[in-house]
Amino acid sequence: MKIGIVCYPTFGGSGVVATELGLELSKRGHEIHFITYNQPVRLELLGNNVHFHEVNVPEYPLFHYQPYELALSSKLVDMVKLHNIEVLHVHYAIPHAYAAYMAQKMLREDNIYVPIVTTLHGTDITLVGSHPFYKPAVTFSINKSDAVTAVSQSLKDDTLRLFDIKNDINVVTNFIDINKFNHDFTDCQRAMMATDDEKIITHISNMREVKRIPDVINIFYNIQKEIPAKLMMVGEGPEREPAERLCQKLGISDKVVFFGNSNEIDRILCFSDLFLLPSKTESFGLSALEAMASGVPVISSNTGGIPEVNKEGFSGFLSNVGDVEAMSKNALHILKSEAVLKQFKTNAKLQAKNFDIHQIVPKYEAIYQDTLNKCQVLN
Numbered sequence: 001m002k003i004g005i006v007c008y009p010t011f012g013g014s015g016v017v018a019t020e021l022g023l024e025l026s027k028r029g030h031e032i033h034f035i036t037y038n039q040p041v042r043l044e045l046l047g048n049n050v051h052f053h054e055v056n057v058p059e060y061p062l063f064h065y066q067p068y069e070l071a072l073s074s075k076l077v078d079m080v081k082l083h084n085i086e087v088l089h090v091h092y093a094i095p096h097a098y099a100a101y102m103a104q105k106m107l108r109e110d111n112i113y114v115p116i117v118t119t120l121h122g123t124d125i126t127l128v129g130s131h132p133f134y135k136p137a138v139t140f141s142i143n144k145s146d147a148v149t150a151v152s153q154s155l156k157d158d159t160l161r162l163f164d165i166k167n168d169i170n171v172v173t174n175f176i177d178i179n180k181f182n183h184d185f186t187d188c189q190r191a192m193m194a195t196d197d198e199k200i201i202t203h204i205s206n207m208r209e210v211k212r213i214p215d216v217i218n219i220f221y222n223i224q225k226e227i228p229a230k231l232m233m234v235g236e237g238p239e240r241e242p243a244e245r246l247c248q249k250l251g252i253s254d255k256v257v258f259f260g261n262s263n264e265i266d267r268i269l270c271f272s273d274l275f276l277l278p279s280k281t282e283s284f285g286l287s288a289l290e291a292m293a294s295g296v297p298v299i300s301s302n303t304g305g306i307p308e309v310n311k312e313g314f315s316g317f318l319s320n321v322g323d324v325e326a327m328s329k330n331a332l333h334i335l336k337s338e339a340v341l342k343q344f345k346t347n348a349k350l351q352a353k354n355f356d357i358h359q360i361v362p363k364y365e366a367i368y369q370d371t372l373n374k375c376q377v378l379n
Contacts, residue, residue, distance in 0.1 A: 001030045001031070001086050001087060001365075001368055001369075001372075002030070002031040002033070002083060002084055002085045002086045002087075003022075003025060003030055003031070003032055003033070003085065003086065003087050003088075003089055003368065004033045004035055004076065004079060004080065004083075004085040004087070004088045004089065004114075005018055005021070005022045005032060005033065005034050005035070005089050005090075005091070006034075006035050006036060006072070006076070006088065006089070006090040006091065006096045006099075006100065007019070007034070007036055007040065007090075007091040007092070007096070008036070008091070008092065009034075009036045009037065009038040009039060009040040009043075010040075013121065013122075013174065013284065013286040013287070014091045014092060014119075014121040014122075014123075015040055015091075016286065017091070017121075017151070017174050017175070017286065018040070018089075018091045018119075019034070019040040019043050020175070020176075020177065020357065021089075021175075021357075021361065021364065022034060022043075022050065023043070023050065024177070024357050024358075024361050025361065025364070025365070026047075026049035026050045027049075028361070028365070029049070030049065030365075031049055031051075031083075032049060032050050032051065033051045033052075033053060033079060033083055033085055034050075034051065034052045034053065035053045035055060035072070035075055035076060035079055036052075036054075036055060037054065037055045037056075037057070037068070038054070039052050039054075040052075051083075053075065053079050055068070055071050055072050055075045056071065057071045058071075068095060068099075069095045069098060069099045069102070070099075072095065072096070072099040072103075073099045073100075073102040073103045073106065074103075076088065076099065076100060076103035077103045077106050077107055080103070080107055080112065080114050081107075081110070081112070085114060086114065086372060087114060087115050087116075087117060087368050087371060087372060088100050088103075088104075088114055088115070088116050088117070089117045089119065089364075089368070090116060090117070090118050090119070090145075091119045091121060092119075092120075092121060092123075093118060093120060093125070093138045093141045093142055094134060094137055094138055094141055096118075097116060097118040097141035097142065097144075097145055098137055098140075098141045100116045100118075101116065101140075101141060101144045101145075104116060113375055115146035115147070115371045115372060115374075115375045116144075116145045116146050116147075117145065117146065117147045117148075117149070117364075117367060117368065117371060118141065118142060118145035118147070118148050118149070119148075119149045119150070119151065119172070120142070120148065120149070120150045120151070120155055120156075120159060120169075120283075121151055121155075121283055121284075122151070122155055122281075122282070122283025122284070122304075122305075123283075125138070125155060125158055125159050125162065125163075125283075135162075135163065138163060139163045139164055139165070142159070142163065142165055142167060143165060143166050143167055145167060146371045146374070146375065147167075147170070147367050147370070147371045148165075148167050148168070148169045148170065149169065149170045149171070149172040149364075149367065150169050150170070150171055150172075150283075151171075151172070151173055151174045151283055151284045151305065152171065152173060152174075152283055152284045152304070152305030152308050153171050153305070153308060154283065154304045154305040154307075154308065155283040155284070155304070155305060156169045156171050170363075170367060172360060172363050172364060172367070173284065173308070173355055173360060174284045174286050174289065174355065174360075175289075175355045175356065175357045175359070175360035175361070176286075176289055176290055176293050176352065176355060176356070176357060177356070177357045177358075178293055178352065178353055178356045178357075180266065180293075181266065181269075181290070181293035181294050181352070189267070189271070190270075190271035193230060193232065193257070193271060194229075194230040194271075195228070197228050198228040198229055198230050199223075199227060199228070199229045199230075199273045199274065199335050200229070200230050200232060200271055200272050200273050200274075201220055201223060201229055201230070201231045201232070201272070201273065201274045201275075201276060201331075202231075202232040202234065202268060202269065202272040202274070202275050202276070202291065202296065203216045203231070203232070203233055203234065203235075203275070203276045203277070204234040204235055204265060204268075204275075204287045204290075204291075205234075205235045205237070205277075205279075205287060206235055206236070206237045207233075207235050207236060207237025207238065207239040207240045207243070208237050208238060208239060209238070209239060209280075210279055210280045210281060211237075211239065211277075211278075211279050211280075212278045212279055212280055212301075212321070212322070213239040213240075213242070213243045214239075214242070214243070214246060215278040215322065215324050215327070216231075216233070216243075216276050216278060217231075217243055217246050217247060217250070217252075217256075218324045218328075219276055219278065219299070219324055219327050219328050219331060220252070220255075220256070220276070221250050221252060222324070222325075222328035222331075222332075223328060223331050223332060223335065224252060224255055226332055226336070227332070227335055227336060229255065229335075230255050230256070230257065231252075231255060231256040231257070232257050232259065232268055232272065233256060233257065233258045233259065234259045234260075234261075234262055234265065234268060235259075235260070235261060236260050236261050240258060243258075244258060265290060266294065269290065269291055269294035269296055270294060272291065272294070272296045273296065273335060273341065274296065274297055274298075274299060274331055274334060274335060275287075275288060275291035275292075275296045275297070275298045275299070275316075276298075276299050276300075276327070276331070277298060277299070277300040277301070277306065277310075278299070278300065278301050278319075278321070278322075278324075278327055279300070279301055279303065279304075279306070279321075280301070280303065280321055281303050281304045281321075282301075282303065282304040282305055282306050283304055283305050284304075284305040284306075284308070284309065285300065285304070285305060285306040285309045285310065288300055288306065288309055288310055288316075289309050289352060289355055291348070292309075292310070292315050292316075292348040292349065292351055292352040293348075293349065293352035294349075295345040295346070295348055295349045296345065296348060297315055297316040297334055297341075297344035297345060297347070297348045298310045298315060298316035298317075298348065299316055299317055299319075299327050299330055299331045299334075300316060300317075300318055300319075301318070301319060301320065301321045301322075301327075302318035302319060302320060302321075303321055306318065309351075309355070310351075311347075311351050314344075314347045314351060315344070315347050315348040315350075315351040315352075316330075316334075316344065316348065317330035317331075317333075317334075
């Protein structure tokens, strides 16, 4: 199949998943066309089966906000015609499904029908989509898609609760390539980060308010009072500077490293002992899954799709949002005993295998084929 993938080309979970999906599909013989405003951050290999098409948005003084949706729709029309793309897989309802629908209608004028598969990732539903200004557009985009998927059962339930959805929604979870997390680094460089007696705690996110970054800092503060430890903070966002100030206030700045955005997540996770994800909400929790695949147990909040990923008492522990004391207690339970830590590390890897890319991608292939078959019957 020739598949067009539309996503945000960023470090966020949706962009990472879309990119990894496209790369795996290309390995399975499909021709993949990424169509977005920048080359996705994890798209390192372009070749015969993987292509990138940049969406340029001309700046006109007439527009206070430049019309990305219009530029994207036009680009989709051109790419479908030029490359004979058979199906569009768009990640996020707005603006991507909305723009894809407009492209679909324009292509209809030339007797070309390209089905749209829309994957819901979370923010487009729980934050943007539920706003009264956008709710009609999100509802319309989902209902006009030829197939819809959600990355967790929790997100599917939220979508059906918040919107008047007529379409079926298939749950196809996020995933990771387990093979990429079988670390065999000869230069893990743990000694550069911490001494042998120090435990390494890690948090990875875009550091927005929803991630509850102060909770991450306060959980670590409680941990380091009991055992020697270091905290690795990976990512950029509006909560980074306040977090650095909080570390100074608590007197733990020398124990916390702020990396910023990184393409070496696997190297950071290879020397981590525990992962913290106390988010207010997560549609899935991809960063937690990546940690677990590296053998890192997870302390997380019990919200959204996280309980579908992090198995209570097995790969880590779940607590109510904002319960810093419970999360700190659970973290210390894991870290204080080498035997307990070793068992949780083993369990984390076992749990992660349930989300291996080779189990998930065939589900998308089946959806593409089923959608194409239905469209051929209708047309």
